[in-house]
Amino acid sequence: MKKIIFALIVAAMGIIFPAAFRTMHHTSCANEQPNHSSFIIPHSSSLIPHSSLKPPIWGFFAHKRINRLAVLTLPPEMMVFFKPNIDWLSDHAVDPDMRRYATKNEAPRHYIDLDNYGPPFNNLPLGWTDALLQHSEIFGITEQGDTLGFFGPNDTGNTMPDDKKQAYRRFFIRQILPLYFTAQETVNVDSLLAFFSEQGCTADDTRPFVSGFYRDYLSEHGILPWHLQSMQRRLTDAFRARDAKRILRLCADMGHYIGDAHVPFHTTSNYNGQKTEQHGIHGFWESRIPEIFADEGYDYFVGKPEYVPDPQAFFWQAVFDSNSMVDSVLGMEKALSKSFPTDRQMCPDVRNGKPVLAPCRDYSAAYQDVLQGMIERRMRAAIHAVSCAWYTAWVDAGQPDLSNMNAPVATEAEIKEEEELKKNYQQGKILGRPEDH
Ligand SMILES: [Zn+2]
Helix, strand or coil, X not given: CHHHHHHHHHHHHHHHCHHHCEEECHHHHCCCCCCCCCCEEEECXXXXXXXXXXXXXXXXXXXHHHHHHHHCCCCHHHHHHHHHHHHHHHHHHHHHHHHCCCCCCCHXXXXXXXXXXXCCCCXXXXXXXXXXXXXXXXXXXXXXXXXXXXXXXXXXXXXXXXXXXXXXXXXXXXXXXXXXXXXXXXXXXXXXXXXXXXXXXXXXXCCCEEEEXXXXXXXXXXXXXXXXXXXXXXXXXXXXCCCHHHHHHHHHHHHHHHHHHCCHHHHCCCCCCCCCCCXXXXXXXHHHHHHHHHHHHCCCCCCCCCXXXXXXXXXXXXXXXXXXXXXXXHHHHHHHHHHCCHHHCEEEEEECCEEEEEECHHHHHHHHHHCCCHHHHHHHXXXXXXXXXXXXXXXXXXXXXXXXXXXXXXXXXXXXXXXXXXXXXXXXXXXXCCCCC
């Protein structure tokens, strides 16, 4: 009897949500990220990774520099609080990269594989809820062990009547969205059944699903521009509350992610040249070149921050601009590697106390030249964008007085957490994609 009822339910749901229904095996849902390794080691004309070394940690140098220089652009009303904390904001510009050694949820915040969605990017939802809604799938597991999927990314929703779409959206916001932030994937089966029941597709005393879960397909391709939107809101709240500690933490983190958004390799699935035999080009572009040349001649004068009326559009523009440069940064290195003497492309160097081979100074200079100042321009754009985001949050919070806020004191738990973070970084293996900082 149960089977018949269940079949009826399934059929009913199939009618209501025709394109949303399909079956699949539970275990095939897991998505594994390929574990590419890290720093640049030479091999004829290509840059080969070396697994025993940490990735170049925009590298640590550029992230710290971006946060420091962003502080110096702020108006006096903000400077009064930010200047005394400039060292902290600079030092902690790299915390998000360190967290990648502590939790696998951290990595997707640093990148977005835009090539997964376009061009053109017409169907890419710019808001977080819409994006997660479109790229998540809900599964119910039956007593018989069958796994049934609903509302997956293959379902464009076009076949769903509008009122059902709205009902699903409400269910999703209430039941699924909060799960993302807890990294929990189990869906409350009673809520799931209640939702189907509300939609008129369940039978009274039967329980067709014994458990439920959801999968988001967004994370595997990165969530950077969406994450920035949520950080902007949180930072605005922190200013509103005049919470010095939260302001500093969020500003340091935002500076990092905005920096990442300005790097072409943080916006493509070919994030380390692995698809074009240019392994290591990520660190070459964002770490090696700034480390060699930034102090020698980069112009960091970016002017005062401007108010950003639409942060969502602002953050998306940053990643779209970065993405528009991907072909050039790859193509130019490829061409250069063919014309430049092979034995003068990689040189011995020391990194994190270990001997490595890294792009030679002359080769780096040649790459920088063919890029015609692109790296300097992106670094300047990042500094300006960071100060604009901080400034906008402060303005949106009503321009609170920052002049007499208590200096934040770290609690014992926070000090411990920071030590733990450093320890994980020193010893640990990066969780998730390694070459995106
Ligand atoms: Zn990063």
